[in-house]
Amino acid sequence: MYAPDYDGLIIRSGTKVTADVINAAKNLKIIGRAGTGVDNVDVETSTRNGIIVMNTPNGNTISAAELTCAMIMCLARQIPQGVASMRAGNWERKKFMGMELFGKVLGIVGLGRIGKEVAIRMQSFGMKISVTVIEISVTVIEISITVTEISVTVIEISITVIEIDVTVIEISVTVTEISITVIEISITVIEIDVTVIEISITVIEISVAVTEISVAVIEISVAVSLLNDETFAKCKKGVKVINCARGGIIDEEALLRALESGQCGGAGLDVFEEEPPKNLSLVKHPNVVSCPHLGASTHEAQKRCGKDIATQIVDMVTGKSLVGVINAHAVSHAMAPETKPWIQLGEALGLVAKACTGQGNGKINVQVTTQGVPVLLEIDGAVFGKVVPLKGNLLIYKSAQNPHNLASVVGVLASAGILIESFNVSAVLDGEQWNIMSIAALLVDLNPLRPHVKEVTQLAI
Missing domain, CATH: 3.30.70.260 (ACT domain)
Structure with a gap:
């Protein structure tokens, strides 16, 4: 990809905007991602170059929520396994015994836009909703500030000014002789160096105990592992897990161990730590329903995301609003009136x-x-x-x-x-x-x- 003359880029998930692309694009001011995830954009390099990175946070909400609900249904009734068995020429009614969703507890980790839509839909099945809140705190240990001196030099200069009237x-x-004062001011920008030493993540359970959850849905995009050996051990035996948010939230090795031991009764995965996954142990497991990251893959979501990103960029250029800016903390100073x-x-x-x-x-x-x-x-x-x-x-x-x-x-x-x-x-x-x-x-x-x-x-x- 080569974009030296472009002021803006609009991309989808298949386009990689690397540091080399960003550094070569000297005129680039904004990168718009028609979708939610920005794993395909080097956000750090973009921020360092003063480039705004923007996504469409609302465009795929309904599509992702509906896929999550479909995953829950597939795990509860083993629909994909039944389809595969039928295609193989088998008739195995007793093998694919399912469970009702009515009265079961649905634990939602992260009640954001998609989580709310999932909760609304699954309540219509008679499920009880449990919400898990994630608190992320950042501890800054060391801050060093360097301020150079401001020097002011006043120089008296006598000059000749020629005023010319042209008709x-x-x-x-x-010709007029006048005396003026020129003030030269030299200011060095304050340099601030911040070192972040510790990032802590706290999981707080709300509503019901984790041991009562039959189906756990992950709907928060954080780059840490929330479900691992320790958390699986605390869950109700046979719990079913769905991740349609972001790869890496579930420790895939821990999930495989939980599936093998029966601690986890099934998993629905639309995202993986590595995409496409090279290790197919989870994909081939009989109790796993997997998709190739189809959360936003509907005609409606794609159309909505494309329209949203175009509208957001126009609104930004015309000064109306800044919606969906990923690196807003960095560009907010540039947008401040005093700057x-x-x-x-x-x-x-x-x-x-x-x-x-x-x-x-x-x-x-x-x-x-x-x-x-x-x-x-x-x-x-x-x-x-x-x-x-x-x-x-x-x-x-x-x-x-x-x-x-x-x-x-x-x-x-x-x-x-x-x-x-x-x-x-x-x-x-x-x-x-x-x-x-x-x-x-x-x-x-x-x-x-x-x-x-x-x-x-x-x-x-």
Whole structure:
């Protein structure tokens, strides 16, 4: 996959967005996953590169819940085993004795969107619902903060400002001597290093004891093993387990041991630690019903997820909302109002640097700060009498101190049908000065200006 020019990617589960893809995509701003799981996206690299990762948390809720309910029915009545036996030409009514769901306890681990839908549907079968809450706490042991000093230098500079009034018929030039103060401020960003030492996960039982649960449904996506040898030993003998949430929540080796010993009476698995699974011991077990991750594989869910991710991206771009953002903790600072002036300043610096590339043998120095909006203070030591707002279309050129040069530039713009909105000129250094014009549109070609100026560039902010 190669996406250097794209601003956004919309993917499904089959596309892998690796660190190499992300680092090569220099313009990438958002990765939209049409679905819930983002295991196929390198979220850490995306966050480090300032890229938003977004999924569709609601798109497949109904489909996943219905598959979970189907798994419960299949385990209770051994429907897949009966189908396989019939296809083999057998008639084994006594072998596939099932159980009723009425009056049985359904334990749901994680009562989120899908868990709630499962509970609603299975209550109609007369099942009693038990809910398990997962508490995840993070203990931060070490935080180191480094703050560098802020230095302020005040320099008194006496400069000459040339005010020029341009009309169609005449050009008037006024030279005024003034004295201004330039304040240079150097700030180093605070560096914060946080080391997370311990993550603890607590399982809290609500409603009924685990020994009363006949069917346990996992509906929480956490990257830890919740069902292992210890938890299986506490369960009611013959408990049936369904996992349609995420692979790795159930210790597969422990599950196999529980199935072999009879502690677990059956398992319905739509997800695995490794997909597709290389070890087929569980898949081939006679008391296991397995599917190749079909939770969201319905026409309705796929259509809904595709529509949702497109809508969410449009809402984000238009500033309406941020829904389904996986790395919201990282991008929230970038969206904060107090951060926006600094983001604009960074963008302006980048655009000015890009525009000046190749000018003056690549050694042009500019001083930019922010005053609500980014403003330009000086170029190559030549200070502007008034700060120049870095916004709109700007024509920047260097020329000798000669009013005729300005007339020539105005003539070129007039020939191209481009209006001048504002004009700023710097102090004169060695008989030369920098000129910045805010213009209605950028010139298609700068070559007509080159005979009249020494250096010229333009940019749009």
